[in-house]
Amino acid sequence: MSKAKKKHRLVDTKEPNLVEDIFVHSLPPLIRFEGAAIENIDGEAVEFDFAGIKDRPIVITDTTFRDGQQARPPYTIEQMVHIYDLLSKLSGPNGVIRQTEFFLYTKNDRETLDRCRALGHKYPECTGWIRAVKGDFRLVKEAGLTESGMLTSCSDYHIFQKLKFRTRKECMESYCEVVDAAFEAGVRPRCHLEDITRADIEGFVLPFVERLMEMSEKVPEEQRAKIRLCDTMGFGISYPGAELPRSIPKLIYKLNREVGVPSDRLEWHGHNDFHKVHTNAGTAWLYGCDAVNTTLFGFGERTGNPPLEGAVMEYIALKGDTCGIDTMVITELANYMRSIGLPIPDNYPFAGRAFNTTRAGIHAGGLRQDERIYNIFDTEKLLGKPARVAITDKSGADGVAHWLNEFFGLKGEDRINKIRVHKLARWVIDQYEVEGRLTAISDQELEAKAKEFFPDHWAKYAEAK
């Protein structure tokens, strides 16, 4: 803050600078970094190399069938198998969506798992989720899984108030017994540190995880404990300088660099109680967690989890490449979820019916001149959803022309200019000024008018359809 004021001269030009090295339009805008990020930890300035994320093996994991299902009536087996199939298609050959977890307690749970695995997909890998009960590893083993999550709640809210342990030591010993049982069963335990963002980090979390790392040294690499940082109540903070236990940078630093949990065995699991869920997950990636745990469309306990499709876009933005992800499947998944009764708000990013629909005529005018002005990226190419305008009294002839051209699928020279849409634009205005209408005009109404005012275009459209 010590730098003096600096003069900034206008750089005049006739050529626009559209910053296309970042806003490439064929991909989500790229996230680029300059220099190291600094976090003050225990009185020392610690550097983090965010730019290095391009070369780190970061992945997305999924808990749609576990946390996601805790927030809604159960899916049928067929629904889960279909969603799993689509998740695999979305994930692509590189397995960016690396794992998904299943309950194992009921006959339906196990049949679902069997049928998903019978599809033969490499990714997402199927893992389990059990209580911190020794006997439950039998279920994991019987299901033929090599990894399972287990609850190892770590705040005193849970240790004393919920689980009724008399001391932290008693709690830690109990958890370690279950971890031992996992090792004995040949299963990799993924310890879910529930409520970590209000735990005593120095007094319980770090000693416990140190113990887990010591225990892990005695088993093969593929069985060593993974650590999931569960921000159970959404208390995590991404801001540099925030204090523990809420600071995500400090939590990850302590586990990763002080305790020595490798990045590929660290995973972030967030909740959206304070609207921070997506940014917190991205922050976890940047500071050293290789995995972020998500659910489709953010559906999860209470306010939900990091949305998987948001993580997909973040992944591409950080990597600068789709890395084999088939983003079109996001739209397929959204359509399927709607068809089985999962509500997705119209303005929900990437998947809502109207996420890239503008209502203002002046914005529609911008879209008409250059789609990039008001569309976040090429949503038609990546999601199969071209930018649209909703027609109201604010849409103007620009909005009407844009709607018509998108509806008829007209490009370039074939597009209808706004002079030609004057009759339809007048009909729209009269709906409000003469008829006293207060609602937006539906696509169905506009289609009927398009047929009436543009019979030639309609005939071609109907023939092509």
Next chain:
Amino acid sequence: MATVEERVKAVTAQVLKLNVDEIKNEDNFTSDLGAESVQSIELVAMFEEEFGIEMDEDAALSVETVGAAVEFIANVCKEQGVKVEE
């Protein structure tokens, strides 16, 4: 046959629902005659129909006054071989 000016004023009066005698060449379509956004589009469309011409959308919409419209339309008519009374 009516002149370009008379025909432009007649169309303007019809679209904007004004008395033709109130329209002067120096009138600005928006600020003096009260043309709203969609009415500007309707004016251009009706001029095209009246004169049997096609006008460049952006150029036509950038014309601000009645007198400028008369001049613009007369030029387009000449370019497109449409005979009119000057």
